[in-house]
Amino acid sequence: MTNRKPLILVTNDDGINAPGIRTLIEVMNTIGDVCVVAPDSPQSGMGHAITINDTLYCNKIKVNPHEPQREYSCSGTPVDCVKIAVNEILKRKPDLCVSGVNHGSNSSINVIYSGTMSAAVEAGTLGIPSIGFSLLDYSLEADFSPIKKYLKDISVQCLKNGLPKGVVLNVNFPKLSKNKIKGIKICRQANAYWVEKFDKRTNPLGRDYYWLTGDFVNEDKGEDTDEWALGHGYISVVPTQFDLTAHHAIKDINSWDL
Secondary structure: OOOOOOEEEEEOOOOOOOHHHHHHHHHHOOOOEEEEEEEOOOOOOOOOOOOOOOOOOEEEEOOOOOOOOEEEEEOOOHHHHHHHHHHHHOOOOOOEEEEEEEEOOOOHHHHHOOHHHHHHHHHHHOOOOEEEEEEOOOOOOOOOHHHHHHHHHHHHHHHHHOOOOOEEEEEEEOOOOHHHOOEEEEOEOOOEEEEEEEEEEEOOOOOEEEEEEEEEEEOOOOOOEHHHHHHOOEEEEEEEEOOOOOHHHHHHHHOOOO
16 A cells, blocks of 8 residues: 555445445545445346446436545446446546445355345456455344444455455454454355245236245354354455366366266
8 A cells, every 4th residue: 555545446236325335435435535336226136247238327426415435326237337437437446346335144155146246256357356245134224333343444454465366355244233243253155055935926917926035044064154153243254256166176077088
């Protein structure tokens, strides 16, 4: 870091007006120069989707005239927001990209569905140190005040130390008051999954439709996982890579008669 303030890109998947991103903006304004490019409406569960068959709009707005950051509302996905920020809006590469704070968990298998984490991953592929933040509270009335200190501390350390090439951070906060958070655990992603169910219903016109539901199953008993940390009052920090190669399987596949 130099004497120049770090440039911080802020985005999310819950939409630019969500309380979580407003908290994140507030904290990032104490660290550096902030530019916000976020969806104009909720984009949860979009994963790494991008817009290729439709137009994209990006409008300069001001949610709170008393805040110093530049803000843009984008019609696209979280990943679109990062792409358009880096390629069209910003004059230089951000020193840090932070995504969130998501309303709800992105621990374990949820990371692959998450628009919050996909935005961070996209920034990571561009060589930008990136963090996805999530709070285990889906409510729009969620209390983000207990985590402000940790948002700042983790972001400052990321700016100071950088991240290994090809790695972004997946940070999840338990839904606890400040005095009940025990600290931070560096973890691995738990081996857990969803057992999906579809609630079949019929609309007034007689047409069937489906509502996705399901149960979360964690069969991973390890005490080094994000699920264990969150369940025991800790903040989980999972270094997450976007190289999806299963390196351990290459030898086995090479033995096939191909």
